[in-house]
Amino acid sequence: MSTPLSRLAAPSSLSLRAARFGRGDNASSRRRSGNGVRWPGLLRGLSIGLKTTLLIAACAVWTGASAQKPLENCDKPVYLTFDTGHMGIAPLVADVLARQHVRVTFFAANERTQQGDGSLGNTWAPWWKARAAEGHEFASHTWQHAYWRGDVRSDGKSGEKNSGSGAEPRFRIEPSAGPQAGKRMIWSARQYCEDIALAADRLASVTGKKPLPLFRAPGGKTSPKLLAAAESCGYKYVGWSPAGFLGDELPSGPYPNDALLKKALADIRPGDILLAHLGIWSRQDPWAPAVLEPLITGLKARGFCFRTLREHPQYQGWIAQHGG
Numbered sequence: 001m002s003t004p005l006s007r008l009a010a011p012s013s014l015s016l017r018a019a020r021f022g023r024g025d026n027a028s029s030r031r032r033s034g035n036g037v038r039w040p041g042l043l044r045g046l047s048i049g050l051k052t053t054l055l056i057a058a059c060a061v062w063t064g065a066s067a068q069k070p071l072e073n074c075d076k077p078v079y080l081t082f083d084t085g086h087m088g089i090a091p092l093v094a095d096v097l098a099r100q101h102v103r104v105t106f107f108a109a110n111e112r113t114q115q116g117d118g119s120l121g122n123t124w125a126p127w128w129k130a131r132a133a134e135g136h137e138f139a140s141h142t143w144q145h146a147y148w149r150g151d152v153r154s155d156g157k158s159g160e161k162n163s164g165s166g167a168e169p170r171f172r173i174e175p176s177a178g179p180q181a182g183k184r185m186i187w188s189a190r191q192y193c194e195d196i197a198l199a200a201d202r203l204a205s206v207t208g209k210k211p212l213p214l215f216r217a218p219g220g221k222t223s224p225k226l227l228a229a230a231e232s233c234g235y236k237y238v239g240w241s242p243a244g245f246l247g248d249e250l251p252s253g254p255y256p257n258d259a260l261l262k263k264a265l266a267d268i269r270p271g272d273i274l275l276a277h278l279g280i281w282s283r284q285d286p287w288a289p290a291v292l293e294p295l296i297t298g299l300k301a302r303g304f305c306f307r308t309l310r311e312h313p314q315y316q317g318w319i320a321q322h323g324g
Contacts, residue, residue, distance in 0.1 A: 074305035076270040079312055080104040080296075081240070083141055083216065084111045084119040086279035089288045090127060093278060096289045098134060100296045105309040106131065106278075107216040107238075108203055109141035111177045114279070118177070120199065125206040132207035137308040139214040140235065143198035144175035148221045152186055169225045176218065189229035196235050212309060213322035214238045236318045238309060240275035243267035246295075248287035249280045257290045264291075265298045273312070 082093065082104055097104060108128075110118040117123045120143075132138070152170040173187045187195075196215045203211045215235040217226070227237050247260040268274070276287065296306070309315055310324070318324075 074307075076302075076304045077307045077311070078244075078268060078270065078299060078304050079273045079309055080306055081107060081216075081238070081273060081275055081309065083107045083218075083275065083277050084109050084145075084279075085277040086111070086281055087113040087115075087119050087124060088279040089286050090124075090278040092286075093288045093292060094127070094131065094134075096293045096296070097136075100293065100300075102296055102306040103135045103137070103308050104306070105137040105139060105212070107139050107141040109145040109177060109199055109218070110143050110202070111145050112181075119278070120202045120206065128203070128206040129208065132209045137310050138203045138207055138209065138211040139216065139238070139309070140196045140199040140203070140211065141216050142192075142218060143178070143195045143202070144180060145177040145218045146187075146192070146195050147174045147176060147218050148172070148223065148226050149174050149184060151223050151225050169229055171223075171226055171229075189225075189232070192226065192229055193233035193235070196230060197233070200235075210324065212315075212319055212324045214309060214315060214319075214324075234322050236315065236322075238273065238315070241269075241272035243269060244272045244274040246274055246276045246287070246291070248276050248283060248291070250283070252283050252285035257285055257287060260287070261291045261294055261298075264295055265302075268299065268304070270304070273309075 080102065084107070096102075106128075108120055110120040113119050113121075113124070115123060120128075128138075149172040152172060154167065169189045171187050171189075171192060172184060173192065174184045175181050200211045200215075203209075213234050213236065215230060216238050220239050222237060230237060243264070246264055247255055250260075264274075276292070280287070299306075310319060
């Protein structure tokens, strides 16, 4: 891309591990008296054991309370979201989010990874399961990472001409993942819905958690008819804010990490939806954790807090109505 840094914002219509508590084992030697037991030593051991047990129990109670604690009030929320990609930085992203106690929303497609499998395949299933345990949210990015390339008119051409009264909308689609990757085809609204649902169903399977009834179209490429078709089958589109385009999919040379970080910290405003990826093939200098962690700490220092899309006022009503 040749987008100047001043125009990093994409139009809105486009495109941990849990903290581990150490547990020390108390070693004690047994000294036997005539009946085989030395009572002072036994009582001392019981006392130490009781203290250790109480400490572990207290930690467990504290951890559970923290997990269930209502979110503090915050008048400067931002909504960090991640789309899938080659997954090369996914473990690093998870580490940063856990360390910073930040929950995000992941939009997942079954994209090709650096290991050659799919990002929603069995290899990555434990990773997704762990993220669910940490309280993150999930939504569909379409199963085949299917790009919208245009609406189909009733005469078979691309454009905005009505398809005819009662006719099912059709779209020109180009998947970038799976056996149909790179091929252009025509999908009905039903087929597009099925591709959204397939990713959502797989997310439910690997996370054990129902995904949000939301979706993100690859590249943010949509049309009013496409969005209406998705809503008809229960999925509302989520894009990103202009300042929320964090630039991790831009080439490293003209858009180094320090420039991306500086721009994001200067431009992000309360309520913004932020977009990043779990790995971009074209970027040589990984965006995370180099930008991710200082971005989070920098925004926190400015009074921002991080929320998932479940808490976004624009989508709360839709989520409640559609069983999210």
